[in-house]
Amino acid sequence: MSDKKKLSILLKGIIQENPVLILVLGTCPTLATTNSVISALSMGIAATVVLICSNLVISLLRKIIPDTVRIPCYIVIIAGFVTAVQMLLQAYLPSIYDMLGVYLALIVVNCIILGRAEMFARKNPVGDSILDGLGMGIGFLVALLIMATIREVLGAGSFAGFEIPVLSQFKIPILTQAPGGYLVFGIVIAVMNAITAKQGGVKRKSFSCEGCAMKDGCSKESCEMKEKEDKTDV
Numbered sequence: 425m426s427d428k429k430k431l432s433i434l435l436k437g438i439i440q441e442n443p444v445l446i447l448v449l450g451t452c453p454t455l456a457t458t459n460s461v462i463s464a465l466s467m468g469i470a471a472t473v474v475l476i477c478s479n480l481v482i483s484l485l486r487k488i489i490p491d492t493v494r495i496p497c498y499i500v501i502i503a504g505f506v507t508a509v510q511m512l513l514q515a516y517l518p519s520i521y522d523m524l525g526v527y528l529a530l531i532v533v534n535c536i537i538l539g540r541a542e543m544f545a546r547k548n549p550v551g552d553s554i555l556d557g558l559g560m561g562i563g564f565l566v567a568l569l570i571m572a573t574i575r576e577v578l579g580a581g582s583f584a585g586f587e588i589p590v591l592s593q594f595k596i597p598i599l600t601q602a603p604g605g606y607l608v609f610g611i612v613i614a615v616m617n618a619i620t621a622k623q624g625g626v627k628r629k630s631f632s633c634e635g636c637a638m639k640d641g642c643s644k645e646s647c648e649m650k651e652k653e654d655k656t657d658v
Contacts, residue, residue: 433552459579472562482541
């Protein structure tokens with residue numbers, strides 16, 4: 425594969441298919457850990473490490489894992505790497521471990537990681553899968569940092585825990601709380617949509633159950649209804 429194609433795979437997750445700002449995935453950790461830059465950075469790095477490692481292993485085993493049990497296998501692989509990250513943070517960075525709390529363990533069910541395993545790693549070679557994981561991880565990290573910077577600077581008058589004298593007297597505390605998270609999330613997505621619209625917009629594929637991790641649990645009627653709605657929107 426050419427260098428241009430590899431660069432495209434890497435950049436896709438950062439801009440064109442940013443998992444948070446374009447695909448709107450992983451909203452739970454996004455809203456929960458962006459009240460400070462340190463927690464957002466920690467979550468972004470942890471998720472990126474798990475994403476890269478899980479993509480690598482799943483790509484290596486893609487011809488061995490039976491198709492009928494692939495989702496449970498993916499979850500076991502992801503859970504193994506999440507446990508390793510948890511143990512390392514608890515041993516060497518206990519303050520970060522305590523800061524992330526339950527959301528660190530919830531990386532196991534992060535739809536970004538499981539989605540990339542299902543949609544990319546199981547179909548592509550190791551090198552491309554690593555690049556995809558890295559790109560998606562960086563895209564997730566960048567989105568978290570953008571939101572965390574806005575929320576902490578304007579909501580707490582500080583950046584990464586360091587007080588900003590100019591803003592300390594003009595704090596908007598609600599931005600560091602749950603309602604502020606939703607507000608900032610909506611604004612950032614709106615800005616991102618406006619930017620992509622000026623550049624020709626994001627090409628959206630027609631709805632299809634093919635490759636969906638949950639397709640076996642959906643009813644045929646709900647899928648057909650969604651397909652009709654998708655065609656109407658287009």
